[in-house]
Amino acid sequence: MTFSELFALVDRQVAEGRYPGAVVAVRHAGTTTVHPTGTLAVGGADPVTVDTPFRVASVSKPFGGVLALSLAADGLLDLDADVARWLPELADPQVLAHPDAELTDVVPAQRPITVADLLHMTAGTGLRMDESPLAHAMWERQVSPGPLPPSASADEWLGRLAALPLSDQPGAGWRYHTGSDVLSVLLARVTGRSVADLLAERVTGPLGLTGTRFWDADRLPVQYAPGDDGLEVLDPADGVWSRPPAFESLGGGLLSTAGDVCAFLGAIADDALPGGVRAADVLRDGLTDGQRAAAQTFLGPGRTWATGNLELTLEVTDPWTTTGRFGWTGGTGTSAYCDPSLDLVAVLLTQRMMTGSHDGPEEFWQAAHDAVA
Secondary structure, eight states: OOOHHHHHHHHHHHHTTSOSEEEEEEEETTEEEEEEEEBSSTTOOSBOOTTOOEEOGGGHHHHHHHHHHHHHHTTSOOTTSBGGGTOGGGSSOEEESSTTOOTTOEEEOSSOOBHHHHHHTOSSOOOOOSOOHHHHHHHHTTOSOOSSOOSSOHHHHHHHHHTSOBSSOTTTOOOOSHHHHHHHHHHHHHHTSOHHHHHIIIIIHHHTOTTOBSOOSSOOOOEEEEETTEEEEEEOTTSGGGSOOSSOOTTTOOEEOHHHHHHHHHHHHTTOOSTTOOHHHHTSBOOOHHHHHHHHHHHOTTEEEETTTEEEESSOOSTTOOTTOEEEEETTTEEEEEEGGGTEEEEEEESBOOOSTTSSOHHHHHHHHHHHO
């Protein structure tokens, strides 16, 4: 089995200028192949290599999910516990009377926010893509999800977020992203350790993932966003990710290589995660019917959000998907999924921001599926 057509597709997209450079990693039938193509910058001469670290954005989230489950497996974290035990800023939260209400039109939360709510994105806070007062307040206070990790310290960021009401009652809805960043703060406080140290000790170190970290001073590609005149620089090589972050964000702050992400998803598929973490727990559907219906507005039909902080396919709705497929995509132009029924793990890391739900790597996933189906 070869993936020559898949690699040729990405080579062609680089040649056409969609991506300055990209790295593909695929694992099938026990063999992993990594294919780099293009350059670190538009018009540059330095090539992308197999160990180029990319800003993986929301592909960070499953790493955070597995880290949390590792602590739970060791009895250091109770997923049903009130987060206020470690995050007193979130004790007795207030909730908007309705999602578009003024910030002062609030009611008490009917129950506490739990650790599981953070993993399941059901804490009542998260991405608002509307013109509501809360959406504007989150943006002004710099706690709204964006293409760059938070610039404030973890404690300052959480204080800003906690000063705002929740969008929904805890457990009543599903809102993307913010739970993962709150989880980052919680894990550090639970253990008294930095998130970077925890991740290296419990996940990346045992799995041999040497290219996964929160910053890299030497080897970063330029990150671009599509603009009216072509690709425009969003984060230069010596930008945000070239120095230690103020906030070690498991929502979107990691750098990783295609090989590392492929090996990480492969470890889930093989039920070979460290620290007693079981693949069944990572891939457990964490949502009720009502929560899942709310999530599908964002995820798309036939999909749910698993406890390991990743997307899980329940029903085939696109020709490149399979039931049980899991993984996730990052807004910086990264996408990584495993199809257990096809014995396939595939990863595409690029330096081009996606502009919306119809600007993803659908061609890539169709070609990957067709190569083994």
